[in-house]
Amino acid sequence: MIRVFYAGLLFLLCGSFAYANPATVASWKKLAPLAALQQPEAAKVALGQALFFDRRLSGDGTVSCAVCHIPDEAFADGQKISAAYPTNKHWRHTLSLLNVAYLDIFFWDGRSRSLENQALGPIHSSFEMNLNPRFLVAKLREIPAYRQLFQAAWGGEVSIERIVAALAAFQQTLQITDAPFDRYLAGDQQALSAQAQRGAEIFFSERGGCSRCHSGSLLTNQGYYNLGIEELPALVSDPQHRTTRNFFLAELGLAEMDRDPGYYAISRRSKDLGAFRTPPLRQVEETAPYMHNGSIASLREVIEFFNRGGGDDPNKSALLKPLNLSAAEKQDLEIFLRSLTGTYQPVRAPRPPGE
Ligand code: HEC
Ligand code: HEC
Structure with missing residues (x-):
């Protein structure tokens, strides 16, 4: 267990060094396509x-x-x-x-x-x-x-x-396959439009900086960052939402709070207050609204958010800076994010056993 933890830590550290290196950032075309997992019995x-x-x-x-x-x-x-x-x-x-x-x-x-x-x-x-x-x-x-x-x-x-x-x-078994991005990485030059390729260049560039956190074939380094996402007013004012949050905190031995503590609740380090796991971006086109509290409605608005340099929080990650992307570049980035969408087997609800 402890060994797994340290291996994970080493992985995260190596990951962040790798992605601080511009040579690695530029080589997104060498990423492996998402490989199918072995299927259970x-x-x-x-x-x-x-x-x-x-x-x-x-x-x-x-x-x-x-x-x-x-x-x-x-x-x-x-x-x-x-x-x-x-x-x-x-x-x-x-x-x-x-x-x-x-x-x-x-x-x-x-x-x-x-x-x-x-x-x-x-x-x-x-x-x-x-x-x-x-x-x-x-x-x-x-x-x-x-x-x-x-x-x-x-x-x-x-x-x-x-x-x-x-x-x-x-x-x-809930895996996607055949996303245009994977087909492109597997060698099909036609799979990504010129626009999506320009979007990928921004995503994986020093300037766009997205791949500092959204790295690898799954587009996450599984690290924790505070982006300065605003708390939803209802989560602060509604007694039922408050009850749930404070119960969750109490179960972990923490005092009441009027915000989501994020990874702090687990690590107990103040630098992790409001930090959340970088989500994978596969199929992100289909999973709106976004962020841990669903507060950003569309991919367009997510891109605007990062373009502004994220939100406002004393604990915000130093990796977020205003990007000054042009309207065309923002559009390219969005088209790239949509190229991450693959297909998956439809799943039907079986008849409940014994009913
Ligand atoms: C500092 C690390 C970091 C950087 C840089 C970063 N992200 Fe993220 N991203 C995150 C984290 C962490 C979240 C979730 C934050 C939360 O919910 O509070 C997130 C959320 C997202 C989401 C929403 C996903 C979902 O399922 O809710 C999208 C889309 C996204 N990022 C795209 C981008 C793009 C595009 C860029 C570059 C312009 C970028 N990110 C740069 C860490 C980062
Ligand atoms: C009442 C709504 C609800 C039900 C029921 C529910 N989930 Fe979830 N699930 C969530 C929410 C909300 C999250 C995110 C919670 C968090 O991160 O604190 C989540 C997170 C998860 C995750 C983590 C995904 C990731 O990317 O880390 C898995 C796996 C999961 N649920 C599986 C299940 C399974 C299996 C069941 C049934 C046994 C289940 N859930 C029932 C709402 C639900």
Whole structure:
């Protein structure tokens, strides 16, 4: 565990040196196309898919994973702030699950290090699915159709470890392929228009600077930065949003706050206040609105935001500076971001086992 942590740290450090080097920045054409991940066994995926869509994974039987990670919304939800367990309000923007299996660090604040560990979060959370995982195991054991699915996938009984492993297996299948950017990297010169190529030059240049943080084939270094994103007024003033945030903080042993602390809640270093994990930009065209609180509505506005040098926060990353991009350059950058969109297998909700 500790070794993994240091390896990650080393990776981040090396990553930031590599991207401070202009020679590396200019060589974006040598990036590897997104490589397909090995697919888990079909029986595990089928079980994971059944669980993902099953509302019985929540306390009152109304909330499944798919209620917030909607297949037709690129496995995000198109809202600023996520849906929540009935009668509650969430406090963060839903992350898309496309390509999630390529990541090493999960959530906006990186508080989980594996897909398996991550899945326990929403099931247990009072403001998401609100179900005691041990009670979930007891419930599924009484459903013969589920017992069969667990036998087929694991040759054994229902257990919490197998529930989260099956959910992870299903999520490993949510990959995009065939984005124009990947086709271009694989050698198809026609795959990117001249405009998209100019946009890529800006993105990966010293001047545009996007690849200092959005690096590699997935376009994230998985590092944490404060961009000076404004807090949504409702998150500060609405008692239900406030309750959720302060409960989240209290669970981590932190005092109440009137802002999202971001990675600070995990690292406890003041420099991480308001810093969030750099999101991957694959499929970003389909996951508006943007940022940890959904406060930026469109790609055009995201580009305007970075062009201004980000927002206003004493803790803002020194990597953000006004870019002075022309209207045509901003347009090129947007066309490049849209070239990151690939296709993925449509996923349908299976009939809930035993119903
Ligand atoms: C009530 C809405 C809701 C439900 C239900 C929900 N999620 Fe999420 N999910 C979110 C939100 C919001 C985030 C971002 C939260 C954060 O970063 O603090 C998220 C983040 C994630 C992430 C991290 C993605 C990344 O890029 O790091 C994964 C993986 C995930 N959810 C999987 C699941 C699974 C599996 C289930 C069902 C067991 C589930 N979610 C149920 C709202 C929900
Ligand atoms: C200092 C590191 C850094 C730099 C430089 C940077 N970004 Fe980001 N980017 C981030 C972080 C961190 C977030 C999420 C911030 C948050 O939610 O508070 C983000 C969010 C985004 C998003 C929204 C993604 C989503 O799913 O919500 C887009 C689009 C984006 N960046 C594009 C760009 C472009 C284009 C550039 C260059 C003009 C750029 N970024 C420069 C770190 C960076």
